[in-house]
Amino acid sequence: xxxxxxxxHLLCNDCWRRHLxxxxxxxxxxxxxxxxxxxxxxxxxxxxxxxVLDEVVVERLLAQGGDTGLSDKYCHRLVQTYVNNNPTxxxxxxxxxxxxxxxxxxxxxTGFHTAVSCSSDPAAAHHWCFNCKEQPHAPAECDDxxxxxxxxxxxxxxxxxxxxxxxxCPKCKVAIxxxxxxxxxxxxxxxxHFCWVCLGVFEHTTYQHTxxxxxADDSNVHSSRAALERYMHHFERFSNHAKSRxxxxxxxxxxxxxxxxxxxxxxxxxxxxQFMKQATSQLIESRRTLQWTYVVGFYEPKWLVRNIFEMxxxxxxxATEQLSNMLESEDVIRWCGERDRAQMISQTNHVKxxxxxxxxxxxxxxxxxxxxxxx
Numbered sequence: 001x002x003x004x005x006x007x008x009h010l011l012c013n014d015c016w017r018r019h020l021x022x023x024x025x026x027x028x029x030x031x032x033x034x035x036x037x038x039x040x041x042x043x044x045x046x047x048x049x050x051x052v053l054d055e056v057v058v059e060r061l062l063a064q065g066g067d068t069g070l071s072d073k074y075c076h077r078l079v080q081t082y083v084n085n086n087p088t089x090x091x092x093x094x095x096x097x098x099x100x101x102x103x104x105x106x107x108x109x110t111g112f113h114t115a116v117s118c119s120s121d122p123a124a125a126h127h128w129c130f131n132c133k134e135q136p137h138a139p140a141e142c143d144d145x146x147x148x149x150x151x152x153x154x155x156x157x158x159x160x161x162x163x164x165x166x167x168x169c170p171k172c173k174v175a176i177x178x179x180x181x182x183x184x185x186x187x188x189x190x191x192x193h194f195c196w197v198c199l200g201v202f203e204h205t206t207y208q209h210t211x212x213x214x215x216a217d218d219s220n221v222h223s224s225r226a227a228l229e230r231y232m233h234h235f236e237r238f239s240n241h242a243k244s245r246x247x248x249x250x251x252x253x254x255x256x257x258x259x260x261x262x263x264x265x266x267x268x269x270x271x272x273x274q275f276m277k278q279a280t281s282q283l284i285e286s287r288r289t290l291q292w293t294y295v296v297g298f299y300e301p302k303w304l305v306r307n308i309f310e311m312x313x314x315x316x317x318x319a320t321e322q323l324s325n326m327l328e329s330e331d332v333i334r335w336c337g338e339r340d341r342a343q344m345i346s347q348t349n350h351v352k353x354x355x356x357x358x359x360x361x362x363x364x365x366x367x368x369x370x371x372x373x374x375x
Contacts, residue, residue, distance in 0.1 A: 001013065002016055004053065006054075009035055009036070009051075013061060013064060021067075028077065029077075030081050031078055031081040032052050034049065034050065034052060035050075035053060037051075062074060086102075090130060093133045115138065129145075134146075136288060138359070139293060139359060140295040145295060148298070155231060170199045171190045171192040172192070234294045234295070241290045245291060248283055248284055248324060249284055251283070255280045267336075275344060276335065279347075282323070286316060286320045286351050289359070297310070303368070304362075309362070312357055312358040315354050323347045323351050
């Protein structure tokens with residue numbers, strides 16, 4: 001027999017365990033399992049006791065029953081309830097990962113740097129944004145990342161189709177789809193007649209038009225494709241940095257091999273060759289930031305100082321490409337020399353500095369804008 005001190009209800013242990021089994025397996029309860037006793041209500045009616053069973057009592061009853069499967073399920077759901085109801089704890093979204101991450105009171109959910117890791121082991125850790133559970137995306141904000149991903153899904157096929165099947169009217173710039181074999185196009189919007197092949201004016205009364213000769217045209221004509229071209233500009237660079245980061249992530253293994261060679265062939269110690277590992281980590285971090293700066297540039301938030309932003313972005317790109325070129329060099333012995341080793345360390349620090357300048361500027365601009373709005 002077990003008596004619940006909070007309400008005084010006394011039931012046999014088998015009854016308690018049957019009640020717990022229903023609550024855990026059928027009702028999905030764990031943290032708030034109600035007492036199985038009944039209480040008297042007004043009018044002579046009875047109702048279920050509202051007291052929540054203490055976890056110690058539940059665990060003892062389950063342990064005495066010997067049903068380890070039910071005990072494990074209870075503990076699992078208890079942890080799930082804790083994580084799901086605690087805003088400072090979230091499950092890692094990594095595939096097959098069962099870890100949860102808790103952030104401290106110093107964590108700034110409104111800042112740029114919201115990335116967390118589910119493990120202290122770099123090889124096993126999954127890095128993700130604590131707010132939206134997407135991959136780390138500083139300096140882009142979570143809302144913009146969501147909009148960008150949706151836009152990429154929606155616009156990819158549209159962009160491909162427009163580029164392959166439409167051209168702009170040379171006069172009014174509206175996009176036109178050619179649905180017949182004739183290259184004489186009549187724009188219904190502005191009444192212009194033009195050639196589909198060269199976009200030149202088509203003499204539609206005499207049909208005297210030739211465009212077989214190549215004529216270079218360096219003019220940059222603004223058209224209704226401006227929005228599409230602007231999107232493609234940012235998307236291509238976003239994708240390029242993402243691809244470069246993916247390829248350069250493989251440098252981790254290659255770098256370890258090079259570090260071993262340098263120790264064997266260059267008479268270097270383990271600490272002497274750590275600069276290559278640090279360079280690789282800095283390169284990948286820089287690529288990730290550059291990737292997401294193109295989302296910032298595309299949505300162009302009100303606080304962005306665009307000319308300075310693009311200058312910092314370009315300088316970081318140049319520094320990153322130089323470091324990438326160094327790391328891809330196959331001449332391992334070269335980096336054993338003090339001068340070349342110092343050169344790579346210097347370039348790594350340069351990339352780190354440029355990255356710091358970019359992040360600092362973005363944070364200061366957004367903070368200043370937020371302060372102005374609040375005032």
